[in-house]
Amino acid sequence: MNDSSTEPQSTNFIRSIIDADLASGKHKKVITRFPPEPNGYLHIGHAKSICLNFGIAQDYPSAVCHLRFDDTNPGKEKSEYIDAIKEDVRWLGFSWDDNSHHTSDYFDQLYAYAVQLVKQDKAYVDSLSAADTKAYRGNLTEPGIDSPFRGRSIEENIDLLERMKTGEFAEGEHVLRAKIDMAAPNMNMRDPAIYRIKHMAHPMTGDKWHIYPMYDFAHCVSDAIEGITHSLCTLEFEDHRPLYDWFLDELKTPAHPQQIEFSRLNLDYTVMSKRKLYELVEDGHVHGWNDPRLPTLSGMRRRGYTANAIRDFCSRIGVTKKDNIIEMSVLENSLREDLNSVAPRALAVLDPIKLIIDNYPEDQEETLAGVNHPKNPDAGTRDIPFSKTLYIELSDYMDDAPKKFFRLTVGREVRLRFAYYVTCTHVVKDDSGNVTEVHCRYDPETRGGKSEDGRKVKGTIHWVSAQHAVTAEVRLYDRLFTIPAPVAEKERDFKEFINIDSAQVLANCQLEASLLNANTTAYQFERQGYFCLDSVDSKPGSLVFNRIVTLRDSWAKKK
Ligand code: ATP
Ligand code: MG
Numbered sequence: 001m002n003d004s005s006t007e008p009q010s011t012n013f014i015r016s017i018i019d020a021d022l023a024s025g026k027h028k029k030v031i032t033r034f035p036p037e038p039n040g041y042l043h044i045g046h047a048k049s050i051c052l053n054f055g056i057a058q059d060y061p062s063a064v065c066h067l068r069f070d071d072t073n074p075g076k077e078k079s080e081y082i083d084a085i086k087e088d089v090r091w092l093g094f095s096w097d098d099n100s101h102h103t104s105d106y107f108d109q110l111y112a113y114a115v116q117l118v119k120q121d122k123a124y125v126d127s128l129s130a131a132d133t134k135a136y137r138g139n140l141t142e143p144g145i146d147s148p149f150r151g152r153s154i155e156e157n158i159d160l161l162e163r164m165k166t167g168e169f170a171e172g173e174h175v176l177r178a179k180i181d182m183a184a185p186n187m188n189m190r191d192p193a194i195y196r197i198k199h200m201a202h203p204m205t206g207d208k209w210h211i212y213p214m215y216d217f218a219h220c221v222s223d224a225i226e227g228i229t230h231s232l233c234t235l236e237f238e239d240h241r242p243l244y245d246w247f248l249d250e251l252k253t254p255a256h257p258q259q260i261e262f263s264r265l266n267l268d269y270t271v272m273s274k275r276k277l278y279e280l281v282e283d284g285h286v287h288g289w290n291d292p293r294l295p296t297l298s299g300m301r302r303r304g305y306t307a308n309a310i311r312d313f314c315s316r317i318g319v320t321k322k323d324n325i326i327e328m329s330v331l332e333n334s335l336r337e338d339l340n341s342v343a344p345r346a347l348a349v350l351d352p353i354k355l356i357i358d359n360y361p362e363d364q365e366e367t368l369a370g371v372n373h374p375k376n377p378d379a380g381t382r383d384i385p386f387s388k389t390l391y392i393e394l395s396d397y398m399d400d401a402p403k404k405f406f407r408l409t410v411g412r413e414v415r416l417r418f419a420y421y422v423t424c425t426h427v428v429k430d431d432s433g434n435v436t437e438v439h440c441r442y443d444p445e446t447r448g449g450k451s452e453d454g455r456k457v458k459g460t461i462h463w464v465s466a467q468h469a470v471t472a473e474v475r476l477y478d479r480l481f482t483i484p485a486p487v488a489e490k491e492r493d494f495k496e497f498i499n500i501d502s503a504q505v506l507a508n509c510q511l512e513a514s515l516l517n518a519n520t521t522a523y524q525f526e527r528q529g530y531f532c533l534d535s536v537d538s539k540p541g542s543l544v545f546n547r548i549v550t551l552r553d554s555w556a557k558k559k
Helices: 013-023 044-059 079-091 103-119 130-136 154-165 215-225 235-251 274-282 297-303 307-317 328-342 513-517 554-558
Strands: 031-034 064-069 100-102 123-126 175-178 193-197 211-213 230-234 258-262 352-357 365-371 381-387 389-393 413-416 421-429 435-443 470-477 503-511 523-525 529-533 543-549
Touching: 013 044, 013 230, 013 258, 031 044, 031 230, 044 064, 044 079, 044 230, 044 297, 044 307, 064 079, 064 103, 079 297, 100 103, 103 123, 103 154, 103 175, 103 193, 103 211, 103 215, 103 235, 123 154, 154 193, 175 235, 211 215, 215 230, 215 235, 230 235, 235 258, 297 543, 307 328, 328 529, 328 543, 352 503, 381 389, 381 513, 470 513, 503 543
Parallel strands: 031 064, 064 100, 230 258, 352 435, 470 543
Antiparallel strands: 123 175, 175 193, 193 211, 352 389, 365 381, 413 421, 421 435, 470 503, 523 529, 529 543
């Protein structure tokens, strides 16, 4: 397995089941699977399932995890999605070796199993209209009614099924159904569909098939064919488990995997279903599946999330059967923790104003040493050019500032990070009263930001030398939605709650010169947060940075 794989995950109830199965000898080798439908990009919810399934494969001797594309829905599925899914799983630090499969690999076997069910009189071809099928199904309080076609002979069923397969009938004319119990309290057991007619070519099997298997049938049989031992899925499949077991029991498949359900990951202030993400992308509310505001793994990667942080988050939230909504700040804290330990520091002014040091010689320049990482001496220092005219943050100056404002106001002294102490003398304003220049005098005896006489200053501000600065665009991102649970508002369209201020673009940011050679790793812009180059829009000569996350949980404060 991949080097970047991490420390073993903390244990959970599923791992306890596996431990017991290994101890009792029920299984010698554990096989899990991650079965995405290639109808969209993966999101952070999928990461939970990936870390669970592939994590087990990493931690148990000789265990493996299969990547299986659940491609039974031609029409919605695209090879673009398959490639993106593989990239995301790899990025998270997992590998599947030779174990990448498609449900469509098993179409022949699935069909043979369906024929077997018919021969056992456990499946039949139904020819009710869609409306009748629904009416006959009953509801939670009323039992269903047998279809008049339920009594067809095995021979007739075999004949019809064969002709469905070769494309003789129109879509909706017939379906193959399991023969279970139309009065079963569990609606999933009321003769569920096994195959439906669909005259549509498939990306893998071309126009060979005119019928495609339903999820509940295809999934358990594919699991059995692959010898999966533990089939882990989310809680909404709990009611499908009796059907999962029914198919495998009736078919006497060589393996009978155990389905175990766990709760899905929900995060606040976002949406987490491929269908809804697709809507946001298609309707242009975001710029593609990898928009840095989306909870897709490609969007998060572009934003600057690290695979480490996501794995750490998945391990912290654990795996249980309890339904809940996790706060975004939990994810962001995993991210901050990882970035804080790895991100080199840099100085960047996002909303610049000029600071002029009146007593600094006009044509003088010097080089100061910037510490790359305060907690890691091995990270060394970098050269930062210093000169008479600097940029500082507009918000670091204030007229008539209160005592607690430890930044610049006339008469107040601050430390310029890594440089000198400066005292503000006056400012220049334009006709509308906006400050355009802050003037100050520096103390040449404080080079490196230390004073010999032990004089203390409370505030340290960041700066960049104007003539050396690199101009860049910086994108600040905020929550994509204005309320914690946009999809819970059943009466309203979740898109009504999109935060229209979720992306703020600052075009004239001034960065320290070393960032001209920025690579794709994350930086901490001191006092600002963590930033990385935008992998899509940044070009040499016109750099674009994304804010990955702020330094502290500013959202908690806002609330
Ligand atoms: P979506 O609702 O986003 O379309 P899905 O479950 O239909 O999700 P699949 O591609 O079928 O998407 O999912 C692949 C695997 O990922 C499944 O085993 C599913 O249970 C799991 N999964 C999907 N969403 C989550 C989630 N939010 N939390 C945990 N696991 C998830
Ligand atoms: Mg789905």
